[in-house]
Amino acid sequence: MLHTSRRRWLAGAATIAVGAVVLTACASQREEGGATDAAADVDGTFVFGASSDPANLDPAFAQDGETFRVSRQIFEGLIGTEPGTADPAPLLAESWVSSDDGMSHTFELKQDVTFHDGTPFDAEAVCYNFDRWYNWTGLAATESLSYYYGKLFRGYVETAESAVYKSCTPDGDHSVTIELNQPFAGFIPALSLPAFAMQSPTALQEYDADGIGGTEEAPSLSEYGEGHPTGTGPYKFEEWAPGESVTLSAYDDYWGETGQVDEIIFRTIDDPTARRQALESGSIDGYDLVGPADSAALEEDGFTMVSRPPFTILYLAFNQAIPELQDPKVRQALSHAIDKDALIAQVLPEGTEKATQFIPDVVNGWNPDVTTYEYDPEQAKALLAEAGYDEANPLTLDFNYPVNVSRPYMPDPEQIFTVLSSQLSEVGVVTNPVTDAWSPDYLDKITGSSDHGIHLLGWTGDYNDTDNFVGVFFGGPSAEWGFENAELFAALQEARGVPNLEDQTALYEDINEMVAQFIPGVPLAHPAPTLAFSPRVESYPASPVNDEVFTDIVLTE
Template identity: 75%
Template sequence: MLNNPMRRRPIAAVAGAAVAAMLLAGCVASQRDDDTPDQGAGEVDSTFIFAASSDPASLDPAIAQDGETFRISRQIFEGLVGTEPGTADPAPLLAEEWDSSDDGMSHTFTLKQDVTFHDGTPFNAEAVCFNFDRWYNWTGSMASEALGYYYNKLFKGYASNPADAVYKSCTPDGEDKVTVELNKPFAGFIASLSLPAFGMQSPSALEEFKADEVGGTAEAPVLSEYAKAHPVGTGPFKFESWSPGENVTLTAYEDYWGEQGQIEEVIFQIIGDATARRQALEAGTIDGYDLVGPADTQALEDKGMFMTSRPPFTILYLAFNQAVPELQDIKVRQALSYAIDKDALISQVLPEGTEKATQFVPPVVNGYNDEVTTYDYDPEKAKSLLEEAGYTADNPLALTFNYPVNVSRPYMPNPEQIFTVLSKQLEEAGVQITPKTDPWNPDYLERITAGADHGIHLLGWTGDYNDTDNFVGVFFGQKSAEWGFDNPELFQKLTEARGVSSLDEQTPLYEEINADVAEFIPGVPLAHPAPTLAFDPRVKSYPASPVNDEVFTEIELTE
């Protein structure tokens, strides 16, 4: 039985009246309203402007997988499970406690009472089961890897293929208790519920605004009305408006069950360029932004900005799509690995505090293996292996290198610069590189995760919760459009490991899996970046989280 006290939002100073922020949307030259009256004693400007690097992919977190969407989702939605502040470990949120059976197949949650959704409807056991059954009953594009990414990766199957499904059923027991039964063991089940993708959403709003009526195709979806303009959760902020390419605006939910804090309005201003975000902070037109470039950190600190970093819980990798015939040759994959100088990459373009990666999990995650095969920088060995594979100066290995533009991610703060460094290293080893760029959302993500039309590519991951399956299981637990390989032995090992409830028994299984992955070489694990955030001096503290579980009620502002 888990009996940790409910996570509380810290009580901040009483906020003054909300102050409007007049923005020329997305424009660095925008300024706060010059007509705003002076704040009275003890009051703060309760409008908080945060610069996002891109639009959200969707306002429905259940069909999203990116950090910009989830940053907004965490303000609107809450799950049964949250995280302990400053860690990746699970903690009670909408569920005050839970009791799991010894075999991990049955989980009973005791729900927080007197919680309402933003539309005034009650959060209760029936609402919980509505959400679980919604995910389980997805069909068509909603059940695709591109849209139902997290449910697809973690829960494996749907009502249409129940033999593959991890989820079995959800049963209410009165208003404040619910039992979820699993069809297959999943040791990370409780921790996985802290993901924004599994936030509780209003059944009434989901039905009224036809949340699951997504048009188009999995590769090019047309969002539902709900996902574009009507998200309804239980969180401290409710949705007001979204002008794509410009702003997302949220306001405080007056009937929120927890502590509201000082902020009454949040504006996510879309500024795609990293330099423009820094300039906006320096000009005083935004309050903060994420993914500060390494070259900007000291300069902003010298100007008195409040700086904070997250502990590294990320992985940046160069992935090999084995749907490309050349990449099916292990010697080619070995050669590409030896061609990469990770130390140079880190020192040239990644943030201070970044750690070099040897595998696809950070060192703090269970199953990290110090004995895995490594491919230390050796361009001559890379050339030799390419020759063994049949590639010479007259017949070079030619690869498409996909990377996103006009975006920053916690694991990839500057993709253009990362591409420049890596492509030069590969070319020095004799690889002929053809760059292919796409905007991050939706084009790049859909190209990489929904189809085979991509080559080697940059991507990465910010861990969502502290479980090994959340890294290697998500990447390599089943056939995937991103990686393009079929490895039944690896898939089976990962399936077995995720169902072992004893940590002592799990650890050697994941150590072996990480060793297997290192020898199979699906890609090159490059680095574990440590993302840095910068804020206006009026920000006194910010709840930096290794898994980005950062709710803006916990921001403290100076008067």
């Protein structure tokens, strides 16, 4: 299939057309970094309230939204997304041709593009990045670090028999062919992920990007990942003050339109109340993950709330490395104990949809007839009794959740924990709360070790492909879920390689039923993340997959 080029500089107008919000102009009241006179030139410093520090400035070793929010300003991939959608679009690749069997993909590259250190972006640079990922060994090739590459490309140089990637070959300076060992229907849209952004080969080598230390549970960053991220994007890195802020500035030699924002400060404010207060005081221009209780009050005060379409999943996961959770009756009982409607009404944002499976209903393969476990506390008690638990011998589980963080699918983890633990208590389940800071402690514990019980986690879809949800969760053995299920793993492996959409849809509908009957956890809800902005922000390029580049922000002053 041939895809024609589309420049990112078109995104501003297109995004407004698909629903970016137009706000009322008034004087900026930010405490620092710009003009306050409405008649003055536009203040190009944009301060965004981030819910946490980035985990790593190298997006190839990251998996969290705050890291990727920063990464999308610095880096670009071969593939982007159509504005306002989750669908793939040209970016550094102006066009591409894929073979009928999906095993070969040839990309025509954008010319006259340079990395921030002056290194040319060309076919050699593309192959350097693909070969870098494939050749990771040791700690770099673990789930807690190269999460996305491991999940989607399935193998490295030392596990070549399972690897999706085969080779990358330059066809001159501005054309490159990538060969796969096995078909992967989501290959093109997957390349829109920040984890697969193009990075400067010069900087990667100079600053020892793969020099990761520590352990899988507690990895340490490389020199590159701490302070030398080098991409082709519209903004270049200036400074990271951990726990405080990340500062970026406009890249003067950027190939596309640069927009009004010429400096970005991502100010770390982990407390949701403090983020709201920062917006109200004028010390930030906007923030994401607005708490449900704050939305109405902010709107009433003249701030405009922007909701993304719900392309998320919040779930309660069961770690089957815990013996008690290996019993399907226990997993079924826990599912019947959860009142999703009450959870949504009490603590989740307006626009949130109840989940019946681990994908939103707009994703290919959503099954309208999937098995569900409706709220039924009496049934939950009966199943627990059959499994050998009663008042004298209650089921007791650790319940892990993160603190001091808001995520698009999980705006207030503590409130969610409080509601769910209360519901579980009503059927006789005792939960021991276990908390960790989000990054890196919680993520490393949940995805890199078996040391956790039932736990809260979720996902914001990265692109519109079913494998990006259920394939990432259940495509193979995982420290998070702690189970072996060869039938499910094989079914997902087959489905991700089927090029015909109709055939693939039927396979994924069957897979979602398999998952429902296996009960790895409880799909709770599809929250609709909400952002809030200062009145000086006329439009913001809201994206269901958070592909929001700040060159597309329109300011009134």
